Amino acid sequence: MDVFAAGTDTTSTNLEWAISELLRHPYAMKKLQQEAREIGQGRTMITEDDLDRMPYLRAILKETLRLHPPFPLLVPHESTHDVKLLGYDIAAGTQVMINAWAIGRDSSTWIEPNEFQPERFLNSPISYQGFHFELIPFGAGRRGCPAILFSMVINELVLANLVYKFDLALANGECLDMSETTGLTAHKKYPILVVATPCFDL
Structure with missing residues (x-):
């Protein structure tokens, strides 16, 4: 149940943030x-085989995860031995919380960190997998999320096909409030109502 809930909740949250930023x-x-x-x-739809030829799609989702990681504090870790890090003494057995939200908005790493700029990820080696610690929405290393590849393929396929088949717009009078909820998963505080108009030329 935990695996099912974690996989569906974070994926739908990521897609909602991505669509909000695109709007x-x-x-x-x-x-x-x-x-x-x-x-x-x-064609009737974009397939998984097409995704490797869509760098801007991947850049959109990386930028969305940078600004709005669905699980902002990641899963708690525990240090296995005494360590000194950036002048701090961390004793063995200390529970460590990693703030992925703050890392993604760190002005010492990112130019204009609060601005949505997918282009920053074009021709960039930074990946979802956490090999570069500037972007770790799934954690990193052997304790990272085991479903990174699966969840990102789902996110990429859904978003690619939505924008391929539909023109998306806010419903009349709808306000796009980007406030976040507090909790384990950072949902939008106010859901959006989007009108999806089919592209008849497909």
Whole structure:
């Protein structure tokens, strides 16, 4: 049950944040739609085989995870031996909380850290897997999330097909509030109501 809940809740949360950011940034939405439609070429859907040819899609999702990691404090860890880190003495057995949200908005690492700029991940070696510690929404190392590849393929497929098949817009009078909830998973505080208009030329 834990695995099922963790996999569905974080995935849907990530997609909601990604769609929200795309609605806030129409230039990014248009660029992603162009990429999807060039790859799809009128077929009924974008498949997993197409994803490697969609760098902007991956950049959108990396930037979304940087700004809105679904699990902002990651899973607690425990130090196995005494260690000195950045001048702090951490005793063996200390429970350590990793703040992925703060790491993703660290101004010493990111230029304009609070701005949604997917282009920062184009031609960048930074991956979802946490090999570069600037972006660790799934944790890193042997204690990282075991479902990274599965969840990101699902996120990429869903978002790619949504923007490929539909034009997305906020419903009339809908306000796009980007406030977050508090809790283990950082959901949007106020859900969005989106109108999806089919692209009839597909």
